[in-house]
Amino acid sequence: MKVELKQLQTPVKNLWCPGCGDFGILTAIKRAVVELGIDIENVVFVMGIGCHGKMANYINANTFKVIHGRVLPVALGIKMANHKLTVIGHSGDGDAYGIGMGHFPHAIRRNLDMTLIVHDNMVYGLTTGQVAPTSQKGYVSKTTPYGNIENPINPIALAIASGATFVARVFPSHLAHTINVFKQAIQHRGFALVDVLQVCHTFNKVNDYNYYKKRTYILEETDYQPNDRVEAFRKALEWGDEGTPGNGIPVGIFYKEDQPTFEEQIPALRNGPLAQQPLENINIDMLAENFS
Ligand SMILES: Cc1ncc(C[n+]2csc(CCOP(=O)(O)OP(=O)(O)O)c2C)c(N)n1
Numbered sequence: 001m002k003v004e005l006k007q008l009q010t011p012v013k014n015l016w017c018p019g020c021g022d023f024g025i026l027t028a029i030k031r032a033v034v035e036l037g038i039d040i041e042n043v044v045f046v047m048g049i050g051c052h053g054k055m056a057n058y059i060n061a062n063t064f065k066v067i068h069g070r071v072l073p074v075a076l077g078i079k080m081a082n083h084k085l086t087v088i089g090h091s092g093d094g095d096a097y098g099i100g101m102g103h104f105p106h107a108i109r110r111n112l113d114m115t116l117i118v119h120d121n122m123v124y125g126l127t128t129g130q131v132a133p134t135s136q137k138g139y140v141s142k143t144t145p146y147g148n149i150e151n152p153i154n155p156i157a158l159a160i161a162s163g164a165t166f167v168a169r170v171f172p173s174h175l176a177h178t179i180n181v182f183k184q185a186i187q188h189r190g191f192a193l194v195d196v197l198q199v200c201h202t203f204n205k206v207n208d209y210n211y212y213k214k215r216t217y218i219l220e221e222t223d224y225q226p227n228d229r230v231e232a233f234r235k236a237l238e239w240g241d242e243g244t245p246g247n248g249i250p251v252g253i254f255y256k257e258d259q260p261t262f263e264e265q266i267p268a269l270r271n272g273p274l275a276q277q278p279l280e281n282i283n284i285d286m287l288a289e290n291f292s
């Protein structure tokens, strides 16, 4: 069934802080799904633990809220069991790039056809403001009262270096652009990463709305072409103050390429999703004999 925007609403009371960047992400993903006209029965959202994970309660669709850091293994499992589903993961920066980091490059190199949207507020929001893997150097938090002395992870560069076939960053205040990138990520055949610059007014007073408004510029409004991995890597290293190409924070699609997906290469899945294959005529006697 194709879905209308209002059908995706839930009656659950929203507990995000006023002005939280998660509101923009929720709006954009709902609109992306509606505009793509995909059957909502065939979409599964997988959320991690964190403020972002509350999204599982705020969207009226199939949602699976997993333990902290395990969005990718569960999303991959869902996709393998029924590869006809559209699988969209929502992780936090701590969830995806901290505790869940071991899964990140491996999911990328497998290239399953799924989307991972990371709510990157550069802080542990739900646990009230500890330093995170993407927190910037010097960032003062409860756990770094004298300023963060570690360098932040660059998820865009990491994804490109890991062989990702779709890598993007968005800032949801550019709402139309964010919806458009989400749509392209979902439509991409392969693993798509969208890192979202998400403001957290409560615990990250540095990377706020004005910080990004001043610095971001849209790649699709420049002559940048997202088809060269080396150029994409160079672009991924850009993080400037002026909001201009070469000295700003680029948002948009850094890189995309067509590669066979993981599921396309598995002979057993050619007969249809595992979840729909008949179980009656499976004989495991020969297998059992091997172990007897
Ligand atoms: C295994 C495990 N370790 C630690 C926690 C505590 N914990 C809950 S959320 C969280 C971090 C959340 O940060 P992030 O993933 O960036 O999400 P945000 O709240 O910022 O959206 C932590 C450490 C947990 N729930 N489970």
Ligand SMILES: [Mg+2]
Binding pocket: 050, 092, 093, 094, 119, 120, 121, 122, 123, 124, 125, 132
């Ligand atoms: Mg976070």
